[in-house]
Amino acid sequence: xxxxxxxxxxxxxxxxxxxxxxxxxxxxxxxxxxxxxxxxxxxxxxxxxxxxxxxxxxxxxxxxxxxxxxxxxxxxxxxxxxxxxxxxxxxxxxxxxxxxxxxxxxxxxxxxxxxxxxxxxxxxxxxxxxxxxxxxxxxxxxxxxxxxxxxxxxxxxxxxxxxxxxxxxxxxxxxxxxxxxxxxxxxxxxxxxxxxxxxxxxxxxxxxxxxxxxxxxxxxxxxxxxxxxxxxxxxxxxxxxxxxxxxxxxxxxxxxxxxxxxxxxxxxxxxxxxxxxxxxxxxxxxxxxxxxxxxxxxxxxxxxxxxxxxxxxx
Numbered sequence: 020x021x022x023x024x025x026x027x028x029x030x031x032x033x034x035x036x037x038x039x040x041x042x043x044x045x046x047x048x049x050x051x052x053x054x055x056x057x058x059x060x061x062x063x064x065x066x067x068x069x070x071x072x073x074x075x076x077x078x079x080x081x082x083x084x085x086x087x088x089x090x091x092x093x094x095x096x097x098x099x100x101x102x103x104x105x106x107x108x109x110x111x112x113x114x115x116x117x118x119x120x121x122x123x124x125x126x127x128x129x130x131x132x133x134x135x136x137x138x139x140x141x142x143x144x145x146x147x148x149x150x151x152x153x154x155x156x157x158x159x160x161x162x163x164x165x166x167x168x169x170x171x172x173x174x175x176x177x178x179x180x181x182x183x184x185x186x187x188x189x190x191x192x193x194x195x196x197x198x199x200x201x202x203x204x205x206x207x208x209x210x211x212x213x214x215x216x217x218x219x220x221x222x223x224x225x226x227x228x229x230x231x232x233x234x235x236x237x238x239x240x241x242x243x244x245x246x247x248x249x250x251x252x253x254x255x256x257x258x259x260x261x262x263x264x265x266x267x268x269x270x271x272x273x274x275x276x277x278x279x280x281x282x283x284x285x286x287x288x289x290x291x292x293x294x295x296x297x298x299x300x301x302x303x304x305x306x307x308x309x310x311x312x313x314x315x316x317x318x319x320x321x322x323x324x325x326x327x328x329x330x331x332x333x
Contacts, residue, residue, distance in 0.1 A: 035301060043174045051189055055328065056145060058151065075088045095117065163181070186203045207255065214301060236273060239273050243270070289310065
């Protein structure tokens, strides 16, 4: 296979779940936003070779190299790497590509250099994995949702966010995805902030397992779906806060886990909502006078206005 061009560049958006986390797995309606910060992939097709290799270099947001590996394209095998576990995972994704586009790697005639660069700290949880899947799908001419299904097998909302520049309503019913771009630019946008909690991933995994271990609750799924619609269409901050508070109450009661506000911010007068996987990454907070000082005094210094995090809102 001869590349049409010897250089290619792709980009994917990051993501944040606003509502409908967990229940989306059971057909519920969810609301998510693509983030301005994402990940890029640059492809350089190099010299012709009888035994072509693919060199992978992954860079952080500060442009420092944090991972590299080299693969034999003829046999689709690992030659060397700086992290065997990460390289093995990447090789699994390549093999999933092979299922969707047989011969893509084996038929290459040139050495290839792939360079990824995150636009956000990799611990932020904005989608280092989902953006990677989307980028590889673009590079290998495969379906990103199918590639995700064969690899990380998430609900797919993160894949949808990777390639769209508007907030979305996302739902899976009877095996079919519904992705609806929506406008979200309420008058109280300047009162909404994202705050990074800097929590460990293990906490998120345990909460996710807690939800999956529970019997499917159709009533909860419907309630959360209705709340998602109300959150998106909220006209006042007070209504918005009441909806996200109820969202937190319902999931907390169902999963039998405490709300993040009760654990860390019980004295905060505004509303606080977990995003995506409970127990880590970012929260959504509604502003009150002195809110930045409040969160910084507790050691949470990464604070983003909603409008600065979201890719587009109009």
